Amino acid sequence: MRYLSGSRVVLWITAIVVAVIGAGLAFFGGRLVALGGSWYYLAAGIGFLVTAALLMLRRREALWVYALVVLGTLAWAYAEIGLAWWPLAARGDVVFLVGLWLLVPWVRNALVHSPDAPRPRALGMAGLPLAVALVAAGAVGIVAMSRDLTDRFGTLASAANAAAPPANHGGVPDGEWHAYGRSDYGDRYSPLAEITPQNVANLKVAWTYNTGDLPRSGDPKETTFELTPLAVGNKVFICTPHSIAVALDAETGKEVWRYDPKIQVSPDLQHMTCRGVSYHAAPADAPPPNGECPSRILLPTADARLIALDAETGKPCAGFGDNGTVNLWTGMPQYQPGFYYSTSPPVTTRNLVIIAGNVSDNVSTHEPSGVIRGYDINTGRLVWNFDPANPDDTTPIGEGKTYAHNSPNSWSISAADEQLGLIYLPMGNATPDQWGADRRPTDERFSSAILALEIATGRLRWVYQTVHHDLWDMDIGAQPSLVDLSVQGRPVPALIAPTKRGDLFVLDRRTGEPIVPAPEKPVPQGAVTGDRTAPTQPFSALTLAPEGRLTGADMWGATMFDQLACRLEFRSLRYDGIFTPPSLQGSLIYPGNFGVIDWGGIAVDPVRKIAFANPSYFAFYSRLIPRGPGGNAEGQPESHQSPSGGSDMKKADESGANPNHGAPYAVDMGPLVSPLGLPCQAPPWGYIAGIDLQTMKVVYKIKNGTVRDVAPVPLPFRMGVPSLGGPIVTAGGVAFLTSTLDYYVRAYDVANGKVLWQDRLPAGGQATPMSYRSPSGKQTLLVMAGGHGSLGTKQGDAIIAYRLP
Known part of the structure; x- marks a missing residue:
C-alpha cells in the first residue's frame, strides 16, 4: 500500500506537469x-490535457490517449519534413520523453484501480499501445x-589539375603574404604545396604569440x-x-617591434576592429625621398588616422603626412569621433596608398562621408579623392572645404589590378540602411555596388x-577576387564579387559586364509610406543563396x-x-544581414580554376518604429546631441534598437x-562549398x-x-578555415570538401588564416584566435603557427 501511495504521488506530479505542458x-x-x-x-495540447485528466482519474486509458499523441506527432512531423533528423527530433523530443516516463512503474502501477488485480498482465496490456507507438517513433x-x-x-x-602555379603570382614571392588576400588580387591563394591532403593531419603547433591586447572597459560590444x-x-x-x-x-613568433598609436576610444565607436595592415616596398627605380622607410607598414587606426611605419624598426616614417600620420578626418563634413574610421587595410600600389572607411550604421542621416582617397605613398599628400x-x-579637396555627408562608404577590403590600372571597391549604403526615401541619386547609383576607379x-x-x-x-562585405577565366575559348580577366545575399556576380x-548571366527579376513590393522598393533585382546564375522560401515548417528549436x-x-x-521590405509589422529578412558571404570573402585557386567558400544562413527580422511628434522613436526618450555630434541615445550596433x-x-x-538563443530556422546554418569556375557550378556543399x-x-x-571570416586555399590542394562558431581550425580537401584535420583553438577564430614559408x-599555417564580441564567442589574443614536423 505504501508503494502504491508513493506511486500516486508520482502520478499526481506527472499529471500536473502534463497538464501544464498541455495548457501551454x-x-x-x-x-x-x-x-x-x-x-x-493546439491538437497536441488538447491531447496532453486529456491525458492529464485521465492520469488524475487513474485511468489506464491515459496511456492509450497518449499513444495517439505520439503517433499523431510522428505522422505530422513526417508529413512536414520527412526524414530530416534535426527537424524531426525537435518536433518529437518532448513528446517521446514524456511517453517514456508514462511507462515507468511508478506511473503505471498507480493506474491499477484494485491492488488485488494481477499486476503484470494489467500493466502490460495498459502500456502496450504506448510502447508500440514509442518503438515506431x-x-x-x-x-x-x-x-x-x-x-x-x-x-x-x-x-x-596539378599544374605549377605561376611564379610570384599576383606580384608576391611564393612564400610570402603581402596583402589581406595575399596579393591585391584578393584570391587568398598560397602557391605553397608542402602541406597536402596526405600529410596535413601531421600539423603541429610551432609557436604561439599572445598580443596582450584584450577587451577593455569602455570598448564597444563589437x-x-x-x-x-x-x-614579408x-x-x-x-x-x-x-x-x-x-x-x-x-x-619563432618572437616579437621584433611594437608600435602603439594610443588611440582615443570614443564612446560612440560602433566597432573595434583592425582586419590588417598593408605593406609597401619602394620600387628600385623610385626610391623614397632621403631613403626613408624603403619598406613600410600602413596602419589604419580606430580614431581615423593612417600611420606609416618603417617595416624594419616600427618607427613612424617622418616624411609621411605629419610625422608619419595622415588625419583621415580632414575634409569630413563634421567631426564625430567614433563615427568614422577604416576597419580594413588600405590598398598600396606603386605610388599610392588608397583608403576608404567605415561609417557607423543607422545612427543618423547626417554622418561622415564615404569618400575614397588616394595618397602619395611616400609623402602622404592627397593625390585624389x-x-x-x-x-x-x-x-583634391580645397582647404576649408568638406566632402558630402552620409554618402555610401566602402568599409571592407578592395582589390586592384595595376596592369589594368584599376582598383575595385565593394560598396556599402548611405545610412540608414532600412530607410531610403531621402537618398540622393548618387547614393542610389553607388550603394551595394562594385566600383572600378582608375588608380x-x-x-x-x-x-x-x-x-x-x-x-x-545587403552591402558588399567581401573583397572581390580577381582571376583570369576562359570564356567561350577566350581569356577574360574576371572579377568575382561574393555578396551577403549569396549571389556571386562574375x-x-x-x-563591369557580367560574364555569368544575372537577369533582373521581380521582387516583393510595398515599402512603408514615403519610401519605395525597386521593382526588380539582379539574380546571378552562380549562387550560394538559400533555395526556396522559408515556411512555418522550416522553424526549429531544440x-x-x-x-x-x-x-x-x-x-x-x-x-x-x-527582398521583403522592412515594415511596421516587422519583416523577416532572409538571408539576413549577417550575410551568406560577408567580409571573409571566398578563396580562389587561379590554377585549378575553383573556388572554396563558407556560406552561412541566418534569418533576421527588421521592424520600423515610427517617430513621435518630437522626432523621437515611439517608446524612446528624446535624444540629445553630445558635444561630439553623437547622441546619448543608445548608439546603433546592428542589433536591437537603432535610432536613425x-x-x-x-x-x-x-x-x-x-x-534558447539558437537560430529559428532549421539547421544546417553553415556549410563549406566547392565551385567549379569553368562550369560555374556549385559541385559540393x-x-x-x-x-x-x-x-x-x-x-x-x-x-x-555560421562562420564569420574567410577560407584560404593552397597549391597543395588543401583549404583552411577557422571562422565557425565552434573553436576549431580545420583543413579540407578542396576536391571534395572532406575534413582532413582539425585542432582546438583557445578562443573564437573569427578571422581569415594565411600561409607562408618560414625562413x-x-x-606555415597562421591562425588567429581572438573571438568576436557581437557573436559572443570567447575572446582572446592568440596567434598560432602550425607546421609539419
Whole structure:
C-alpha cells in the first residue's frame, strides 16, 4: 500500500506537469492557428490535457490517449519534413520523453484501480499501445539519423589539375603574404604545396604569440580580432583590435617591434576592429625621398588616422603626412569621433596608398562621408579623392572645404589590378540602411555596388550594382577576387564579387559586364509610406543563396516549445521571400544581414580554376518604429546631441534598437532566434562549398562545424554552424578555415570538401588564416584566435603557427 501511495504521488506530479505542458501548447497553439499556422500544437495540447485528466482519474486509458499523441506527432512531423533528423527530433523530443516516463512503474502501477488485480498482465496490456507507438517513433528516428538529406557531395574534376602555379603570382614571392588576400588580387591563394591532403593531419603547433591586447572597459560590444597577418621576408606583421602594430619573427613568433598609436576610444565607436595592415616596398627605380622607410607598414587606426611605419624598426616614417600620420578626418563634413574610421587595410600600389572607411550604421542621416582617397605613398599628400556624392570631380579637396555627408562608404577590403590600372571597391549604403526615401541619386547609383576607379586619378571607370535601393543592409562585405577565366575559348580577366545575399556576380573586370548571366527579376513590393522598393533585382546564375522560401515548417528549436515560439514569431512577421521590405509589422529578412558571404570573402585557386567558400544562413527580422511628434522613436526618450555630434541615445550596433536620427523611423532588428538563443530556422546554418569556375557550378556543399560552443549543453553535434571570416586555399590542394562558431581550425580537401584535420583553438577564430614559408623553409599555417564580441564567442589574443614536423 505504501508503494502504491508513493506511486500516486508520482502520478499526481506527472499529471500536473502534463497538464501544464498541455495548457501551454493549447494556448499558444491556438494563437498560432489564429495567425494561420499549423494546427498541430493546439491538437497536441488538447491531447496532453486529456491525458492529464485521465492520469488524475487513474485511468489506464491515459496511456492509450497518449499513444495517439505520439503517433499523431510522428505522422505530422513526417508529413512536414520527412526524414530530416534535426527537424524531426525537435518536433518529437518532448513528446517521446514524456511517453517514456508514462511507462515507468511508478506511473503505471498507480493506474491499477484494485491492488488485488494481477499486476503484470494489467500493466502490460495498459502500456502496450504506448510502447508500440514509442518503438515506431524510435525506429523512424534511427532511420532519420542514418540519412543525410542536407549535404550535396561531389568532386571538383578540375581540382586534379596539378599544374605549377605561376611564379610570384599576383606580384608576391611564393612564400610570402603581402596583402589581406595575399596579393591585391584578393584570391587568398598560397602557391605553397608542402602541406597536402596526405600529410596535413601531421600539423603541429610551432609557436604561439599572445598580443596582450584584450577587451577593455569602455570598448564597444563589437570588439573583434578579425586580423589576417602579412608575411614579408623574415617578419610577420599584425595589428590588434586597439590598432597596435606588431612585427614578429616569422620563424619563432618572437616579437621584433611594437608600435602603439594610443588611440582615443570614443564612446560612440560602433566597432573595434583592425582586419590588417598593408605593406609597401619602394620600387628600385623610385626610391623614397632621403631613403626613408624603403619598406613600410600602413596602419589604419580606430580614431581615423593612417600611420606609416618603417617595416624594419616600427618607427613612424617622418616624411609621411605629419610625422608619419595622415588625419583621415580632414575634409569630413563634421567631426564625430567614433563615427568614422577604416576597419580594413588600405590598398598600396606603386605610388599610392588608397583608403576608404567605415561609417557607423543607422545612427543618423547626417554622418561622415564615404569618400575614397588616394595618397602619395611616400609623402602622404592627397593625390585624389572620389566622393560618391560628387563623382565627377576627383581633384583634391580645397582647404576649408568638406566632402558630402552620409554618402555610401566602402568599409571592407578592395582589390586592384595595376596592369589594368584599376582598383575595385565593394560598396556599402548611405545610412540608414532600412530607410531610403531621402537618398540622393548618387547614393542610389553607388550603394551595394562594385566600383572600378582608375588608380592614378580616382576617376570612375564603371559601376555594377548588386542590390537596387538597398533596404536590407545587403552591402558588399567581401573583397572581390580577381582571376583570369576562359570564356567561350577566350581569356577574360574576371572579377568575382561574393555578396551577403549569396549571389556571386562574375564580371569582366575591364568593363563591369557580367560574364555569368544575372537577369533582373521581380521582387516583393510595398515599402512603408514615403519610401519605395525597386521593382526588380539582379539574380546571378552562380549562387550560394538559400533555395526556396522559408515556411512555418522550416522553424526549429531544440524543443517543441521554442519551435512553437519561433513559429509564432515567423507568423507575426511579414515575409514574401527575399527582398521583403522592412515594415511596421516587422519583416523577416532572409538571408539576413549577417550575410551568406560577408567580409571573409571566398578563396580562389587561379590554377585549378575553383573556388572554396563558407556560406552561412541566418534569418533576421527588421521592424520600423515610427517617430513621435518630437522626432523621437515611439517608446524612446528624446535624444540629445553630445558635444561630439553623437547622441546619448543608445548608439546603433546592428542589433536591437537603432535610432536613425533624422529619419521618420527608427529600426529594431536582429537575428531571428529561439528563446534558447539558437537560430529559428532549421539547421544546417553553415556549410563549406566547392565551385567549379569553368562550369560555374556549385559541385559540393557540406554542413560544417558543431554546436559545441554555442548550444546550452556543449555537445559536439555536427549541425553546421555560421562562420564569420574567410577560407584560404593552397597549391597543395588543401583549404583552411577557422571562422565557425565552434573553436576549431580545420583543413579540407578542396576536391571534395572532406575534413582532413582539425585542432582546438583557445578562443573564437573569427578571422581569415594565411600561409607562408618560414625562413627555415617550412610551410606555415597562421591562425588567429581572438573571438568576436557581437557573436559572443570567447575572446582572446592568440596567434598560432602550425607546421609539419
